[in-house]
Amino acid sequence: xxxxxxxxxxxxxxxxxxxxxxxxxxxxxxxxxxxxxxxxxxxxxxxxxxxxxxxxxxxxxxxxxxxxxxxxxxxxxxxxxxxxxxxxxxxxxxxxxxxx
Amino acid sequence: xxxxxxxxxxxxxxxxxxxxxxxxxxxxxxxxxxxxxxxxxxxxxxxxxxxxxxxxxxxxxxxxxxxxxxxxxxxxxxxxxxxxxxxxxxxxxxxxxxxxxxxxxxxxxxxxxxxxxxxxxxxxxxxxxxxxxxxxxxxxxxxxxxxxxxxxxxxxxxxxxxxxxxxxxxxxxxxxxxxxxxxxxxxxxxxxxxxxxxxxxxxxxxxxxxxxxxxxxxxxxxxxxxxxxxxxxxxxxxxxxxxxxxxxxxxxxxxxxx
Numbered sequence: 425x426x427x428x429x430x431x432x433x434x435x436x437x438x439x440x441x442x443x444x445x446x447x448x449x450x451x452x453x454x455x456x457x458x459x460x461x462x463x464x465x466x467x468x469x470x471x472x473x474x475x476x477x478x479x480x481x482x483x484x485x486x487x488x489x490x491x492x493x494x495x496x497x498x499x500x501x502x503x504x505x506x507x508x509x510x511x512x513x514x515x516x517x518x519x520x521x522x523x524x
Numbered sequence: 525x526x527x528x529x530x531x532x533x534x535x536x537x538x539x540x541x542x543x544x545x546x547x548x549x550x551x552x553x554x555x556x557x558x559x560x561x562x563x564x565x566x567x568x569x570x571x572x573x574x575x576x577x578x579x580x581x582x583x584x585x586x587x588x589x590x591x592x593x594x595x596x597x598x599x600x601x602x603x604x605x606x607x608x609x610x611x612x613x614x615x616x617x618x619x620x621x622x623x624x625x626x627x628x629x630x631x632x633x634x635x636x637x638x639x640x641x642x643x644x645x646x647x648x649x650x651x652x653x654x655x656x657x658x659x660x661x662x663x664x665x666x667x668x669x670x671x672x673x674x675x676x677x678x679x680x681x682x683x684x685x686x687x688x689x690x691x692x693x694x695x696x697x698x699x700x701x702x703x704x705x706x707x708x709x710x711x712x713x714x715x716x717x718x719x720x721x722x723x724x725x726x727x728x729x730x731x732x733x734x735x736x737x738x739x740x741x742x743x744x745x746x747x748x749x750x751x752x753x754x755x756x757x758x759x760x761x762x763x764x765x766x767x768x769x770x771x772x773x774x775x776x777x778x779x780x781x782x
Contacts, residue, residue: 434563455565461672466565469572
């Protein structure tokens with residue numbers, strides 16, 4: 425089989441959508457597109473047409489560096505046994521007004 | 525005086541049909557791509573645009589029925605008229621062809637309606653002005669979508685460039701009809717309901733020329749013979765086939781609900 429025929433898709437892009445000004449851009453999914461402008465248009469058509477959105481970012485998926493499964497232990501486990509890293513470890517002294 | 529008002533209503537009714545029929549037939553054509561587009565994202569884009577056009581047609585038909593005052597609904601206008609009663613331009617009923625043909629048909633129409641609806645926002649008829657304002661937001665996006673594609677296909681590979689040229693040869697003769705100022709358009713213009721289409725044409729030409737240059741495509745000469753007749757109900761044979769598909773269900777089962 426011709427190698428070029430293995431993948432006739434355009435390259436993938438990750439889509440991040442901001443639902444209101446000041447809110448973080450959150451990952452919505454991915455689209456295929458030949459370039460950045462069409463990636464934005466496709467992202468708009470696929471993810472933002474019905475939902476609320478004020479801004480869209482698209483990033484070539486190949487630009488994202490991700491942790492691997494085997495990294496999980498050294499990256500994430502240490503948190504579990506260091507409970508003092510979480511705010512709920514600490515008791516709030518009497519007299520501190522939490523309603524402010 | 526009352527005669528004048530009723531004449532104005534008749535003219536506005538006809539205007540709503542011209543605008544609405546363009547939207548409905550082009551929307552129906554675009555929806556034929558559903559599930560068949562070259563790529564999933566484009567499938568969604570084209571059906572989104574088809575839905576926008578259908579929404580615009582519904583608004584215009586509703587207003588047409590109100591002006592007519594005979595108790596007809598938007599469904600009656602869509603499903604129970606024959607091709608002779610449709611007032612759409614011949615451009616929008618042309619078959620989808622390949623992706624280049626579909627995109628060029630869309631581009632010619634989007635750029636025309638972009639400048640037309642921008643002016644219709646100032647129509648002396650407040651309902652037309654309101655529908656135009658709402659539609660124009662959608663049309664801006666449609667135009668961006670089709671313009672970007674014209675540039676990429678024209679200035680893309682040898683094959684896409686050749687296909688675009690073929691599409692231009694096929695469709696250009698349907699562009700002139702969009703800008704015809706017949707007696708109805710002139711009356712609507714004189715009463716402030718409708719812009720002068722020769723002004724729209726000048727803006728349209730500048731825009732098209734710019735995009736074609738970016739796309740390394742050549743504009744056909746001005747002398748080319750232009751098709752006409754759609755606005756008075758003389759359509760190409762394609763419209764009857766479109767209507768047969770679109771109307772079969774309500775015509776077979778007039779009481780059907782969905």
